[in-house]
Amino acid sequence: LTITNDESWIGSECPFLCQYIRNLNPETELKRYFGARAVQGDQRPRQRNRQYHRSTWMTSPKDSWPRFSRPGISMTLLQSKDGIQFFTFEHGRDYQQVQFKFLDAVESMDPNNIVALLQLNPYHIDSLLQLSDVCRIQEDQEMARDLIERAMYSFECAFHPLFSLTSGTSRLDYLRPENRAFYLALYKHMMFLEKRGCPRTALEYCKLILSLDPDSDPLCMLLLIDFLTLRSREYQSLLQLHQDWEEHRNLSQLPNFAFSTALCHFHLSQQEDVDPEESDKERHKADQLLQNALIMFPGVLIPLLDLCTVQPDPTVTSHAFFGPKSQIGQPPALAELTALYVGRTHTLWREAAVMLWLEESVKEVLRRVDAKDPLVEDCQNKRKQRYQSAPRNIHRHVLLSEIKEATSSLPLEVTSQPVMGFDPLPPLDSVMSYTRPERQHVGATNESTLSLFFRSLLPNFNFQVSCTDQAK
Structure with missing residues (x-):
């Protein structure tokens, strides 16, 4: 990936x-x-030392x-x-x-x-x-x-x-x-x-x-920029970014862009100042993109509905395409990206009109799956070939996001090493202009509650082990 x-x-x-x-x-x-x-009334008068x-x-x-x-x-x-x-x-x-x-x-x-x-x-x-x-x-x-x-x-x-x-x-x-x-x-x-x-x-x-x-x-800003653009209602900006960067950056391979571009077209179709013909055109594009996103990333649906506290229809949960296998069978990197997207953007899907649109699209996707639409098998093959391992910058982004659904999907090689907030997952090929002198290691003693909070920033922190060490 x-x-x-x-x-x-x-x-x-x-x-x-x-x-x-x-x-x-x-x-x-x-x-x-x-x-x-x-806004100005909330500001305090300037003090002399401001100079x-x-x-x-x-x-x-x-x-x-x-x-x-x-x-x-x-x-x-x-x-x-x-x-x-x-x-x-x-x-x-x-x-x-x-x-x-x-x-x-x-x-x-x-x-x-x-x-x-x-x-x-x-x-x-x-x-x-x-x-x-x-x-x-x-x-x-x-x-x-x-x-x-x-x-x-x-x-x-x-x-x-x-x-x-x-x-x-x-x-x-x-x-x-x-x-x-x-x-x-x-x-x-x-x-x-x-x-x-x-x-x-x-x-x-x-x-x-x-x-x-x-x-x-x-810092993988491309995993976040769609969310902030949607929150800002800058729909055309996100669609323009996708159009300009897709050829060189393969943005459609990312679940967040696959679903967010569909959301953009849907919101554009709902705007009051759009003429009916243009609205229908935007809605058709939104339907097409959302169905393709669901076919490419079926593991998004059930976790998304769970966080939106929506009970899916039994025909959806019982279908093999969206059932538990869609999450369990995901390659590691895709599971990480899916969890990140759902954890970050589920609030954007809670709107009643958006949820109704999602429901209609899911029904159409199941119809296409049952009809042996060739796109279904094509996307399945792509999922197997791609997403086996995520690059280091994606892991770094997940750590910084602190989205628990995503951090729990991080691989062992990330969670088993100390991660410090001032330099999370530094590049393996860092360019050093100066080095720290050798220093004899001094162990920490009499660890305070605040220190435990500090250490709990590390993914491999173990509270029981820490308490045992202090008792020795």
């Missing part, structure tokens, strides 16, 4: 990856929903933040080629020493050590990311979000003058560890925006992350 290909087709002209800078500010979206007066903060696009510096001094991160332009600029973040010598102390703090398994490090280095990126995860686990969402915004502010203050957030032509290599934290900060910020009810702004950040390395797509 692959969803990546040659980048030569992604030149400087790639409209989908371009955006307006104002759309990266959630206030733009909130003003559309609630009006400018309501110490530099104006930035991605986040608004807060008066409660520590005074900013450059932490030792810079950005360098590596090369320009065919209208594309390749950049990288670099760590100064002092920052490298702080990074080594951070790794020591992580190995201590005590978040208090990271807190102490941040008190001395309030804009150290990885410490901000890791402590944000701890706050989120403790359900302190406001602090978790604030720490991510502080990390993004630190990054933006280090941008190269030619680095562009909106052109879609600035690249950052994920193989370099210094660049990964920027990807992760953007991802976490994007998810906070989506949960705050700003799906359009979250979509812009999703496009930004994808634009940083559209060839490798290290």
Whole structure:
């Protein structure tokens, strides 16, 4: 299974990856929903110490933040080629020493050590990311979000003058560890925006992350972008993306695109300002695409209905095509993708009109299966040939998603190794610009409840073993 290909087709002209800078500010979206007066009225008066903060696009510096001094991160332009600029973040010598102390703090398994490090280095990126995860686990969402915004502010203050957030032509290599934290900060910020009810702004950040390395797509934004586009009701945008990228990226091989493009056409057919002829055309296309998606990915249906708390018709559950075998017989990578799609997007299918459309399509699919439609056997062969193993970036995306239906489908080689929030599943061919000095291992002692929370981020965490170790 692959969803990546040659980048030569992604030149400087790639409209989908371009955006307006104002759309990266959630206030733009909130003003559309609630009006400018309501949004501005919620903002506190500026304090005097605000003058110490530099104006930035991605986040608004807060008066409660520590005074900013450059932490030792810079950005360098590596090369320009065919209208594309390749950049990288670099760590100064002092920052490298702080990074080594951070790794020591992580190995201590005590978040208090990271807190102490941040008190001395309030804009150290990885410490901000890791402590944000701890706050989120403790359900302190406001602090978790604030720490991510502080990390993004630190990054933006280090941008190269030619680095562009909106052109879609600035690249950052994920193989370099210094660049990964920027990807992760953007991802976490994007998810906070989506949960705050700003799906359009979250979509812009999703496009930004994808634009940083559209060839490798290290965080697999193509597995998420359809959901955010549907939530933003940008139906034509998703269909245009599918049309432009299908030839080079095989998007139709992904369950999320197979079902989401069908949903787009269905919603377009339901719009009030569409003339009847155009509506019928969109509905016919939606029916065709949904039936094809169900034939290609039959394992989606029953888990989707379960999460929508809908009891399927007995004729569906008793039929071999949609029965238990459709889930059990899925290749490993397909089971992972299916679980991810269902866990993330089931809320989009709960609408009564959508569910009725799904029901009608399922009946038509069963009719086609019983009639020995050649597409059924063709899709069965494709499922056997593809999806045997997922690439590392898909596993990384599933871990970051924290969707339990998907994380439970991860293979043993992923769940049996420690996964740290500041660098989940690092690439096996990382490009290291500096290395950590040898250090004698010091075991963690007197582990606190907070430390157990911290360790529980790891997929292979065993609470009973941890408690036994402490008792020794």
